Amino acid sequence: MAKKNVRPSAAATTPKVQSPPAELRYADELAVMREADTAARPEGWKLSPTSVVDFICGSDGEKVGARKSDALVISEKFVGPRDIVQRCVVTLAGERGLMLVGEPGTAKSMLGELLAAAISGSGGLAVQGTAGTTEDQIRYGWNYAMLLDRGPTPLALVPSPVMQAMRRGSIVRFEEITRCLPEVQDALISILSERRMMIPELDDEDSSLFAAPGFSLVATANLRDRGVSEMSAALKRRFNFETIAPISDAQRECQLVASRAATMLSETGGDQAIDQALVELLVTVFRDLRSGRTDEGWQVNRPSTVMSTAEAVAVATAIMRESVFFPSGFDPVSRMPGHLLGVVLKDDEKDRERLLTYWDGPVQRRAKSGGQLWKRLAEARGVLEDA
Ligand SMILES: Nc1ncnc2c1ncn2[C@@H]1O[C@H](COP(=O)(O)OP(=O)(O)OP(=O)(O)O)[C@@H](O)[C@H]1O
Numbered sequence: 460m461a462k463k464n465v466r467p468s469a470a471a472t473t474p475k476v477q478s479p480p481a482e483l484r485y486a487d488e489l490a491v492m493r494e495a496d497t498a499a500r501p502e503g504w505k506l507s508p509t510s511v512v513d514f515i516c517g518s519d520g521e522k523v524g525a526r527k528s529d530a531l532v533i534s535e536k537f538v539g540p541r542d543i544v545q546r547c548v549v550t551l552a553g554e555r556g557l558m559l560v561g562e563p564g565t566a567k568s569m570l571g572e573l574l575a576a577a578i579s580g581s582g583g584l585a586v587q588g589t590a591g592t593t594e595d596q597i598r599y600g601w602n603y604a605m606l607l608d609r610g611p612t613p614l615a616l617v618p619s620p621v622m623q624a625m626r627r628g629s630i631v632r633f634e635e636i637t638r639c640l641p642e643v644q645d646a647l648i649s650i651l652s653e654r655r656m657m658i659p660e661l662d663d664e665d666s667s668l669f670a671a672p673g674f675s676l677v678a679t680a681n682l683r684d685r686g687v688s689e690m691s692a693a694l695k696r697r698f699n700f701e702t703i704a705p706i707s708d709a710q711r712e713c714q715l716v717a718s719r720a721a722t723m724l725s726e727t728g729g730d731q732a733i734d735q736a737l738v739e740l741l742v743t744v745f746r747d748l749r750s751g752r753t754d755e756g757w758q759v760n761r762p763s764t765v766m767s768t769a770e771a772v773a774v775a776t777a778i779m780r781e782s783v784f785f786p787s788g789f790d791p792v793s794r795m796p797g798h799l800l801g802v803v804l805k806d807d808e809k810d811r812e813r814l815l816t817y818w819d820g821p822v823q824r825r826a827k828s829g830g831q832l833w834k835r836l837a838e839a840r841g842v843l844e845d846a
């Protein structure tokens with residue numbers, strides 16, 4: 460009997476984890492794309508540049524696959540201009556690193572992970588930048604027991620994710636690079652320009668590591684953290700910068716919030732339908748507070764915290780989850796101010812007043828002009844004062 464040519468779904472074969480990495484979450488899409496992709500690609504890449512962009516931005520409803528039986532529509536993962544993603548791909552095939560900068564919660568890390576998963580098959584090689592990051596975490600450290608026993612041999616060396624990526628010829632991610640001290644960041648200069656890491660402790664033949672084809676680096680930097688301006692000019696020159704802005708289109712932001720909230724709920728065992736009207740209300744509030752201006756042209760006093768899409772997803776998910784845990788008499792709209800306060804009120808008590816001013820202005824006006832949901836939202840104003 461002919462063998463059935465159907466690939467078991469990756470989701471069915473991998474153990475459950477809380478937040479699967481991109482290569483697991485989208486394993487089926489990646490497998491189908493790899494099989495169907497016959498176009499030329501840079502050395503060391505798992506997909507061609509066009510397929511990498513399609514994987515991240517979606518295939519626009521078109522099915523992709525070498526065989527009809529397991530062809531798939533590739534989902535849109537990053538909501539944003541396709542040409543930004545295209546430029547990111549071009550940078551990674553070249554001799555510079557890629558630096559994604561922007562406000563918090565604009566999907567910089569997600570984009571970096573998707574690029575690494577598509578190009579190298581995994582986004583797992585990553586350095587998390589903190590004020591305590593040391594050069595060892597960028598270059599290499601030592602297994603001191605072995606070092607004392609055998610001296611500086613390649614076996615005693617503990618490679619950093621950057622070193623592993625150079626060996627494998629893959630993408631390494633550097634999260635929140637500007638949180639590291641500038642002199643620590645500078646360890647990357649020679650790695651990016653010469654694509655080589657010197658290991659002077661080892662014998663001559665092992666003392667330089669040359670990056671394999673496919674190696675490159677994606678860094679992210681948050682504009683609210685210590686500035687990109689503090690990076691050395693020499694390091695800046697080794698990166699191409701891409702600024703990632705919040706989603707410009709309100710409708711696309713609503714769709715994203717609804718679909719991400721549904722995914723997050725299903726990953727934690729919930730399967731309730733997302734209330735579309737609630738999402739629209741929530742996203743409108745977020746967009747007004749983020750931009751400082753409503754669609755009607757009214758001025759809004761912006762809070763000091765960032766009203767990112769990521770936070771909107773978190774609030775939508777929390778409200779839906781609350782409706783499952785505490786269903787009795789649940790009104791999602793009246794729960795919104797409490798959750799919103801949790802986002803807004805982080806370190807400046809004046810942000811509560813800003814939120815109240817927003818309630819007394821745009822929320823009231825929309826309630827008065829007949830918006831039922833806005834009316835319920837206006838009625839819940841007391842939560843903002845009490846919480
Ligand atoms: N343009 C977008 N496309 C898709 N998802 C988005 C977009 N903007 C925000 N998100 C949502 O925001 C979540 C968080 O994004 P991510 O953590 O990558 O942001 P970030 O820019 O790295 O934030 P931070 O600066 O705080 O590290 C994503 O998982 C996604 O749900």
Ligand SMILES: [Mg+2]
Binds near residue numbers: 569634679
């Ligand atoms: Mg991030």
